[in-house]
Amino acid sequence: MTAHFRDTTAPAVAVRRFGLYIDGAWCEAADGAVTERRSPAHDVPVTLTARATVADADRAVAAARTAFDDGRWSDLPGAARAAVLLEAARLIRARAGELALLETLETGKPIAQSHGEVAGAAGIFEYAAGQARALHGDSFNNLGADMLGLVTREPIGVVGVITPWNFPFFILCERVPFILAAGCTVVVKPSELTSATTLLLGEILTEAGLPAGVYNALSGPGSVVGRHLAEHPGLDMISFTGSTEVGRSTLIASAGNLKKVGLELGGKNPQVVFADADLDAAADGVVFGLVFNAGQCCVSGSRLVVERSVADDLCARVVEKLGRLRIGDPLDETTQVGAIVDERQYRRILDMIETGRREGARLIAGGAAYEASRGRFIQPTVFTDADTSMAIAQEEIFGPVLTVLPFDGLQEAIRIANDTCFGLAGSIWTRDLDKAVRCMRGLKAGRIWVNCTIAGGPELPIGGFRQSGTGRETGAYGVEEYTEIKSTHIALGERVRWVAP
Numbered sequence: 428m429t430a431h432f433r434d435t436t437a438p439a440v441a442v443r444r445f446g447l448y449i450d451g452a453w454c455e456a457a458d459g460a461v462t463e464r465r466s467p468a469h470d471v472p473v474t475l476t477a478r479a480t481v482a483d484a485d486r487a488v489a490a491a492r493t494a495f496d497d498g499r500w501s502d503l504p505g506a507a508r509a510a511v512l513l514e515a516a517r518l519i520r521a522r523a524g525e526l527a528l529l530e531t532l533e534t535g536k537p538i539a540q541s542h543g544e545v546a547g548a549a550g551i552f553e554y555a556a557g558q559a560r561a562l563h564g565d566s567f568n569n570l571g572a573d574m575l576g577l578v579t580r581e582p583i584g585v586v587g588v589i590t591p592w593n594f595p596f597f598i599l600c601e602r603v604p605f606i607l608a609a610g611c612t613v614v615v616k617p618s619e620l621t622s623a624t625t626l627l628l629g630e631i632l633t634e635a636g637l638p639a640g641v642y643n644a645l646s647g648p649g650s651v652v653g654r655h656l657a658e659h660p661g662l663d664m665i666s667f668t669g670s671t672e673v674g675r676s677t678l679i680a681s682a683g684n685l686k687k688v689g690l691e692l693g694g695k696n697p698q699v700v701f702a703d704a705d706l707d708a709a710a711d712g713v714v715f716g717l718v719f720n721a722g723q724c725c726v727s728g729s730r731l732v733v734e735r736s737v738a739d740d741l742c743a744r745v746v747e748k749l750g751r752l753r754i755g756d757p758l759d760e761t762t763q764v765g766a767i768v769d770e771r772q773y774r775r776i777l778d779m780i781e782t783g784r785r786e787g788a789r790l791i792a793g794g795a796a797y798e799a800s801r802g803r804f805i806q807p808t809v810f811t812d813a814d815t816s817m818a819i820a821q822e823e824i825f826g827p828v829l830t831v832l833p834f835d836g837l838q839e840a841i842r843i844a845n846d847t848c849f850g851l852a853g854s855i856w857t858r859d860l861d862k863a864v865r866c867m868r869g870l871k872a873g874r875i876w877v878n879c880t881i882a883g884g885p886e887l888p889i890g891g892f893r894q895s896g897t898g899r900e901t902g903a904y905g906v907e908e909y910t911e912i913k914s915t916h917i918a919l920g921e922r923v924r925w926v927a928p
Contacts, residue, residue, distance in 0.1 A: 433755035433762065435801045437471050440532065445622065446477045447646070448629030450490035451639025457482040462619050462646065467535035468757050468766035468802040474533060476622045479647035481655050484614070487643040488661040491585045491612040494640030501582050501610035509556040512604055514635035516552035519545065522631065526624050530596055533621040535766030535802065536720055537757045547884070548600035551901070554885040555604030558906045562609065575917045580910040582610035583687060584663030587656040589649065589677070590625065591669045592618035592768055593723045593825075598668055599625050601889065601900050606666075607641070609909040614662070615644045616653050620769060622646035649673070660684045664909065667691075668725075670823070671849075671894050689898035689908060691725070691890060693823040694851030697844035698728040698880065699866060702737045704856035708878065710744035712854065713829070716880040718752065718764045718807050722827035723772070726852040728880055730820060732843050735833040742811060742831060746792045749807045754797070766802045767826065773803040776826030783810045783819040788830070815846045823849070837862060841869035850892030854880040873899075 444461075446453040460478040465471060495501055500508070519526065527541035534541075567576030586606050590598050595617055606613050617625035625644050632642045645652065657665050657680035664687040667677045671692040681688050698716055700709045716728030733741050757765035767773040773796070780794055793808030807827040813820055820830045834840040844853060852874040855866045867875045873890045876882055888899040898908055 430750055430752045430754050430806070432797050432804070433753070433759060434799050435469050435756040437469055437801070438466070438532070438758055440473065440528070442472050442475055443529065443623060444475045445626045445646075447479055447483055447487075448626050448642070448644045449483070449487045450643065451633050453630075456480055464533055464620060464622075466532050466802070467768050470801045474529070474623050476619070476626070476646045478619070479616075479645035479652050481651065483645050483647070484616075484652050484655050484659070487614045487645055488585065488656075488659055490640040491614050491643055492661050494638060495582070495585050495612040499638040500607070500612060500641045503610070505560040505562060505608075508608060508610065509559040511632075511636045512552050512556035512559060512607060515604075515632055515637070516549040516556070518631045518635055519549040519552065523549075526596060526627065529623040529627070530621075531757050531765075533623055534592065534595065535757055535768055537759075537762040537765045539760055539762070540720065540765075544594065544597040548597050551600045551885045552604045555608045555906070558605065558903060559608035561903070562906050562910070564912075570916075573918060573920045575919065577915040577917065579913045579915065580907065581913055583909050583911050584611060585661060586611045586613045586909060587659065587662045587665045588613055588615045589653050589656065589665070589667045589669070590615065590617045592620040593720055593725070595621040596624040596628075599628065601885070601905075602666055603628070603642070605901065605905040606909050607637070609906050611909050612641045613643065614656060615642070616649070616656055617644070617646060619646050619648055653677075654680055657681050658683055662686055664689065666898075674896065689900070690896040691900065692851070692894065692896040693849055694725045694727070694891065694895050695730060695821065695823050695847045695849045696726055696728050696852045696854070696872070697730045697732045697870070698854045699840050699844055699856065699870075700731065700733045700737070700741060701840070701857040701859070701862060702734040703858050703862075704878075705858065706737060706741050706744060709856040710741055710748055712856065712880045713741075713745050714748045714752070714807075716854065717829045718749075718827045719881055721764055721767055721805070722807075723768060723825050724881070726874065726881055727825075728854055729824060729829060730844075731829055731831045732840055733831060733833055734840070735835050738831065738833045742791060742809065745829075746809060749792055749809070752807065754804060755799075764807070764827070766804055770803065772825065773805065776805055776824060776828065779819060779822065779824045779826070780808055780828060783813075783817065783828070783830070786813075786817045786819065788813040788817060788819060793827070815843060821847055837865060841866060845869070845871050848894045851895035852876070
């Protein structure tokens with residue numbers, strides 16, 4: 428496999444400085460500390476971001492609590508909230524170039540991908556605006572002539588959102604518009620590696636007409652600021668996206684005031700390919716699912732569960748397509764695969780590749796880092812002769828590493844696909860509708876794609892089964908996630924006295 432690798436040169440960009448965004452305004456951290464972020468593709472400083480403290484987190488929660496309790500947002504009609512969300516979408520599109528560049532500089536992902544994600548994020552705001560007007564309850568007119576029952580949805584209150592580094596703006600926008608549509612206020616803590624676009628969204632929302640204190644954003648270490656938010660008694664809910672390990676600790680930390688918890692966690696997602704599939708289309712989908720965002724994607728298709736009779740043919744097609752990828756400088760519009768986000772993740776991926784070798788799997792593509800003058804890039808890697816007991820078939824690697832697992836028959840395909848602790852997503856490739864539906868029903872995952880992968884928009888909900896998480900984001904369910912349900916019985920007419928006169 429000889430992919431087209433383009434080395435990077437230092438970008439001609441100035442270092443951007445960002446403060447915290449609290450109560451509708453920029454401010455510095457309480458102790459004045461900042462975090463320098465270096466581009467993972469270019470090894471040069473690109474942003475300086477205020478490093479929040481526990482005191483800053485308390486200030487942000489207090490601002491969000493005041494904004495919620497006085498009704499400046501939650502008491503507005505859905506139509507008024509929708510208007511702000513629509514204006515925010517317009518402003519995101521107007522500043523798309525700025526947002527995409529910041530996203531690429533901090534994450535190392537290709538600029539074309541960043542443009543797509545920013546445009547997609549604007550679309551989510553537009554969809555959520557409709558949901559702000561559509562949110563409703565229910566009525567029960569079947570309780571007799573003397574009783575009317577109402578079920579109403581109310582905003583849950585102040586929501587803490589902790590987001591990861593791999594899709595900082597897009598994942599943020601899979602949550603925040605729905606939180607706002609429900610009438611809640613929010614405190615966001617992005618990864619300190621990729622905070623710029625999350626902080627900048629505060630400025631955009633204020634310009635769109637969002638009242639001060641409704642959206643607050645602060646960067647800082649997850650072990651300090653993130654944990655403090657998870658424990659904070661001033662939050663009514665916490666939404667965490669990241670690893671299963673940290674999600675578990677977030678759930679435990681939230682128990683102090685029994686706040687509601689939404690979790691989107693890890694995945695070890697199968698690409699199930701049957702012999703009757705369009706193998707060239709399936710190979711293309713497998714490659715996309717493997718290398719999208721350099722494999723740093725929770726719904727990455729990192730296990731190829733393929734019918735044995737076509738396994739060799741499909742693997743050959745996958746390897747051939749990997750050899751034609753354009754990898755390297757993410758500021759090149761033609762680049763398809765960018766850099767690994769930081770040294771820690773880079774070392775983990777390489778260590779897992781070495782683990783695959785030690786376990787006895789056979790390497791048929793990749794298996795090493797690219798020799799680059801700047802940045803961290805890893806060759807897309809494929810292992811065959813593997814089994815489900817291997818670490819490379821069980822652990823979320825979060826890099827461009829594919830493990831091939833052959834099967835004989837539908838039931839074995841389902842068994843292998845489900846043979847992990849995760850249940851986030853899965854793809855099925857077949858021309859047989861009956862087989863596709865039976866396989867879809869058998870897979871334990873929150874999202875299934877048939878003859879496609881990593882596709883769709885905000886209309887359908889996202890989330891995981893088992894150790895891939897709890898709750899759902901996006902779609903109508905994504906607004907409902909941030910509401911409480913209240914039942915009301917209204918008595919009509921004269922009361923029949925329980926205590927005799």
